[in-house]
Amino acid sequence: MRILVANANTTEAITAICAASARAAAAPGTEIIPATPRFGPAVISTRAENVVAGHALLELLAGHAGRVDAVLLAVSHDTALDAARQMMPCPVVAMTEAACLTACTLGGRFGLATMGSTASYRELIADRHGLGARLSGLLGIASTPQDAVRDPARVEAELAVAIAGLVEQGADAVVLGGAALAGMAPRLQPCVTVPLLDGIACGVKLLEGLVALGLPKPGVGSYAAPKGRVVTGIDPALAGVLAGR
Amino acid sequence: MRILVANANTTEAITAICAASARAAAAPGTEIIPATPRFGPAVISTRAENVVAGHALLELLAGHAGRVDAVLLAVSHDTALDAARQMMPCPVVAMTEAACLTACTLGGRFGLATMGSTASYRELIADRHGLGARLSGLLGIASTPQDAVRDPARVEAELAVAIAGLVEQGADAVVLGGAALAGMAPRLQPCVTVPLLDGIACGVKLLEGLVALGLPKPGVGSYAAPKGRVVTGIDPALAGVLAGR
Amino acid sequence: MRILVANANTTEAITAICAASARAAAAPGTEIIPATPRFGPAVISTRAENVVAGHALLELLAGHAGRVDAVLLAVSHDTALDAARQMMPCPVVAMTEAACLTACTLGGRFGLATMGSTASYRELIADRHGLGARLSGLLGIASTPQDAVRDPARVEAELAVAIAGLVEQGADAVVLGGAALAGMAPRLQPCVTVPLLDGIACGVKLLEGLVALGLPKPGVGSYAAPKGRVVTGIDPALAGVLAGR
């Protein structure tokens, strides 16, 4: 089974972190194919960057359409998830979505700890994924993804404090939000009292299950595959997928 | 990996159907252990029966605590799910929950088709699982579980009509509600335009993923393992688990 | 009028406290019949215990079916309420439900003060009773039901602080959550600025009103009386009620 692990920013180092986390979670026989977009933001930290990254991500996916068995969006904003799911012929899961759905199987409500602002995660989880009733709270630490690279120990200590705060608010499990945190869960887990969810690991397991189930795509409605769409001025592979070729 | 497939009614034939569906979905190396409660309703079709079945199910699970790697509740009411999840030392997933969470990864909203009344499924999915924003509608056909045994072709035809109605209402995927429908999805799938979710198959895949992730139980809060609870007049194994022995 | 005051744990002392509170609230001509289950948890403080207690409670009720005019569930988790309501031929109200509905008639939003964790009360009030829009907040004090027996003055002082906090958050009234707190409201009332609701007292008044209204049970749907259900391995009286005998 081949799973495309598609970053939505252009930072190869983040792709590599996610790919490593994916490989650690993958079953024997699952091949992880990392991929990085041709253009777009180095790091997605604003709404406008997220829109540009959406296009870049679809272009990236179109280049792999039909050549992978499943796609994991390795971007914690779950950028362009609904579009990717509609467009691709195989299962598509995004990392924060995967962590949240998995958290639902562990207890009543989950929290999310991340670096920086939590506004976009609240919108993502409550408004787009419709999981607001299962979300106990969100906390952002002051550190940046750059800090996570430079001084991981400090970032881990700050996260442990945030996680304890989320538990205090009623979280039975905590999602780590941010591709830069991929792979950190095992190191943090011993310091906290509830299970920590790594979106990359959760996504790999969900996708392995989905591929095994072998379910068809919806044939009607807004998630049916595109057909005959005319889109100009874009990458030929993406235009081809949208045209249904 | 050993997955307990625990029915909550006392009808062995339903246990057998679920076990067969589970085995069909299981990965190589996954062993399916079917189990049927010692007491309780032959079929759960009222609220009161569901309460009795909850106790019967916990007793059944307690007898396997520590001897299986995961538990799949093979009862479409997801009977006593939160209690089982709290009590058992391993991952626990219920069949309707599993189908709904999987449906979330396939499109925007899902419907549910079942036999008989839909009231308890609406409460289960919207109020208890908090997935109301993802639920497009529910439809119940007039046939009974007994009919599904006697005249499966007619029941499948009725279900196909109901599923088409759910698609008309906006469903991108449809959950089949009812343990008696376990294993029917592959036969119905060619007749409908959206993916059909079998809770047993979905549950097996989710559990295989959860076991592989190796996450700890919550150590605090209302899903932490019971310890020192004093419960009298019940099965010694169940009393022992509640006491934390 | 005969009102069964049914505890769901096996601690006779709690039954006695609730019965006393019920008698204090009862109109002349209302007889209070206290009852304690044959088996189950000494105190319900985990999800699994609540499931076992549900069965024990239904068995207890079945033994009184047709011999009482109304049933008050004297358990603050409103254990098995929907099942009891479906099964019994007379009105059934649970203590936290009764307090919350009564609180709705006193102001805009109410809070809940209890001992220990508030997670199950939030689920009960918001998800199961559908009263989340009327709930301003929940606060749990550190003391246990045992403390309430040993050092009631300290527990009352802690509760007064919690109630003041709930008022600060916007509560116009406060529900006391926990059967062990039955009867405490009159003593605490002078120390606080909003009305305190005792679920036992509220339940008795609601039931006296319901009995007087003389409404029929629903004849269809998921609250219609059970008929012809086959349940094995349980108390004959309960089996009989489920069979519709």
Added chain:
Amino acid sequence: MRILVANANTTEAITAICAASARAAAAPGTEIIPATPRFGPAVISTRAENVVAGHALLELLAGHAGRVDAVLLAVSHDTALDAARQMMPCPVVAMTEAACLTACTLGGRFGLATMGSTASYRELIADRHGLGARLSGLLGIASTPQDAVRDPARVEAELAVAIAGLVEQGADAVVLGGAALAGMAPRLQPCVTVPLLDGIACGVKLLEGLVALGLPKPGVGSYAAPKGRVVTGIDPALAGVLAGR
């Protein structure tokens, strides 16, 4: 115990119907005091009339402040309920509120059948009373309150059809919306399969219970009694109550 049954329109005949229904429900020892406003709409059927009726109702209540033990708002729009509750020194309940809260104790969800438009009832029950999760649907028949006087048999037949429709949509109980329908429930009940709620009867029983509970008013917040308010150009008794005299 003296319960003021306060109509909010100026039609004495409606006051009389409500008073009769209240007397039929009242316990021995409960005195029903009917009252009709000095000014305002003959029948409230628009939003603007409801606002005028609110003032008329408060004026009416102020004239009885301190001289009754409880107030039942005999107007199905629950006109000025929050204001009346804040202003009066005794318990205040409104008829649709009372029916809805009582319906909550009979099953899972209730419907509402009325004459004419249902928009204001949906807003009242879902948005103002916060009971949307318990509301299964609303249906309005074409007949008017005048028809209910002229040809009650036809109106009852139309209502029976509407109630059957609500049951089909999942109602376990049905509230009759409209003061003009007060007293009709006993005649309709034999024709339908779920309990019918008469707001006047329900309100009397809730108020008898509230008076017996003897709870204080909130002393703080937006339901605390008015004090020192300066309001000019209005009835002196109402001005006096608002001034806290």
Added chain:
Amino acid sequence: MRILVANANTTEAITAICAASARAAAAPGTEIIPATPRFGPAVISTRAENVVAGHALLELLAGHAGRVDAVLLAVSHDTALDAARQMMPCPVVAMTEAACLTACTLGGRFGLATMGSTASYRELIADRHGLGARLSGLLGIASTPQDAVRDPARVEAELAVAIAGLVEQGADAVVLGGAALAGMAPRLQPCVTVPLLDGIACGVKLLEGLVALGLPKPGVGSYAAPKGRVVTGIDPALAGVLAGR
């Protein structure tokens, strides 16, 4: 274009403040017509006063029906908004409504800062306007409208602190709640980091737009103009409008 700026309390000074703020916002060619009710509360600070003010406001509006192009309710409780909208032949907007809708165009969520209790604003914005998903929080400062007249600098300083708190909670914009704060936004704006909304200014701009759009009133439903309503004992002009004369 003539816009009626209708206060709902009887304090001419508040009318004057609102009129000044409206004139500052008005386009050339927009005439502001200030108006104060004949009777009612000096300041609306309780639920009961709000009901009386609703009647007074409708009487005031009826006197201008057909003689103005639009109505701005210059009362932060948006008193009787739905009734005024139904009754008047021209567009009607209320000041808090206007500020909230405008805030929706500036970011994701907005907060509200006011003097005193926030309970009625939460009900107004979340329950009546249905904008709860866009509301990040509410904060009330201890100062009163009288303080705002006596010591505006102190009130502004307190408000700046409250606004900073709302921003901390996630507000992208802040509504100033209270007619007494009309005109204060420009002075406060330099001290805060998010846009401040003055309901009077927002309302004037919305109304200018609505008048230019020239949309008809709803001809059916609960916002259609009243016709043939019989209301006695009230101002003849108001009775005339309700009668559809």
Added chain:
Amino acid sequence: MRILVANANTTEAITAICAASARAAAAPGTEIIPATPRFGPAVISTRAENVVAGHALLELLAGHAGRVDAVLLAVSHDTALDAARQMMPCPVVAMTEAACLTACTLGGRFGLATMGSTASYRELIADRHGLGARLSGLLGIASTPQDAVRDPARVEAELAVAIAGLVEQGADAVVLGGAALAGMAPRLQPCVTVPLLDGIACGVKLLEGLVALGLPKPGVGSYAAPKGRVVTGIDPALAGVLAGR
């Protein structure tokens, strides 16, 4: 005042229709600047096209940043609205958003009539704009945007039927969804009983008001202007705006 009317698809004819509708609504002194993206879908009718169009739209807007006073997104999916609002130094409103907010000032609930599927409009209005409580329903007619060009009379007749259906479901006003319907409202209005909202006209009026209010952008949070963002491989003007140059 210069308002950019930015289409998000590449069909110049749609841009022209929207510009004409905008000019018809504009006040004297408002200049309408039509603009069409350099690349992207000819018509947006799938989720994936909407993502590509988002990037194309941001590129288009960046080319006008600082040179227009306001931006109207002339695309009924409100494509990339939050990103455009964050990125641009001036007010940004989208056409469906504008119609919905305006509809909120006309009655209680509004419906939406469109061509084709309604799923994305429901998500847009309920989940992203948070206006679900104000939405009474959505209806899509079978005709396509191409039909609207070829046989406008038939499309208008179908829309009139759909609008009547929405009114039946409780709509007080109806939004016309789809840029291809811009300018159709005046012709349809005489055939229907509730006000029809044209998003382009509504958007122009909202923007004229916002520009006149002169509010600052949020200086903090997720709608603050981008600064120092590094985005490669994209249009230099867009990269410059994201860098804060």
